[in-house]
Amino acid sequence: MKRSDIPLLGYALLGLIDLKPSSGYDLRKVFAETAMGNYSSSPGAIYPALERLESQRLIRGVVEDAAGLRRRRVYHATAIGATELRKWLSKTVKADDVMRGAPELMLRFSFMDHALGADAAISFLQEFRSSLKSYLSGLEAYARANGKKMPLSGRLALESGIRSYRGMYDWTGYAIRAYRQSLTSQRIRPAKTERGGPK
Amino acid sequence: MKRSDIPLLGYALLGLIDLKPSSGYDLRKVFAETAMGNYSSSPGAIYPALERLESQRLIRGVVEDAAGLRRRRVYHATAIGATELRKWLSKTVKADDVMRGAPELMLRFSFMDHALGADAAISFLQEFRSSLKSYLSGLEAYARANGKKMPLSGRLALESGIRSYRGMYDWTGYAIRAYRQSLTSQRIRPAKTERGGPK
């Protein structure tokens, strides 16, 4: 069934609402003003998307009637919605998820520690990292094999792809260290990095 | 009139066809098999898009009737199409083109030297580079201002964005050097990645 097929925007909304109950307007502002700017922000996208989520019982909107304020429909995640979100967040990262869907992985990461905790975030990053590694080595092999016979612009475009994935790969390492550090400094003291050995 | 409003896929097709006359099937293979995989490749996208381009007189398809082969409709760019493509390629890069549309800029780059020559490619890269620089410094300022009060996952997601733009910025420098070198010596040195640590 395609019923359970929620577009990325839907997950973005669900994740934000799970973080904190919000109105459509609040959510639009998040997309418009923060670094999450890759998502919609137009009312013609947000409001219908919220209606869809509500009709799927993943969120529920209640009209706030605090004195003097204009009607604001504030959505909160239902139990079903919270479960669905966590199910989506818990999916393992497959090798080709990286290729067609890096933005989705980043979106999942951004909700990860609130919804599932730091340990889950770390293991997600580790899976992400190893998928990136295998995808990267594929790209590099392709570049080695075909680079010579490609026109300069093509080779450079490919190089740009490789660099961007390599950058993401490096970032996963940085992020894992940052998480580990936050866990140890929280438990012991704000000491300098004690890099955990291999898992 | 929305006349000049061509979706990215349309430009990708037009650019490839301008490079070399191709059938729908050929183009699908390009998207499916090369590193241009971010675009469609599904027949339900390609064929209607080709029809649209043809109805706009940007390309024209002629049925190839070489002996024994199945009918293949091979498209070639018309004069109007070639002009339109070059007009799109010639647009100056504005600061916010980078924010919402890095893929479009990369697509433009990949057709640039065939359609406009190496000099145009270099100056495009220079504009791209300076847009990246200003966007990057905005992001970094935002991170400095808000980093402290953001949750770890949010800070890391932002860091990933910064790194990816920084990677692109470094790449523009590399690409410019590669072009300059190709102009003088027809030889390009192998890639050397500049890895930056976290800010």
Add this chain to the structure above:
DNA sequence: TCCACCATGTAACTGGTTACATGATTAC
């Protein structure tokens, strides 16, 4: 009073997705 902003919505259009259909040719 009027403007700016809060807040929600709707309609028309567009283009991409999935899935299916069809038929020709080549290789075994």
Add this chain to the structure above:
DNA sequence: GTAATCATGTAACCAGTTACATGGTGGA
């Protein structure tokens, strides 16, 4: 003869875009 692959298409559906509409509220 049958499977794979070349090659083109179509239909139903879906979600996002742009643009417009509406009305509440607070401050100048």
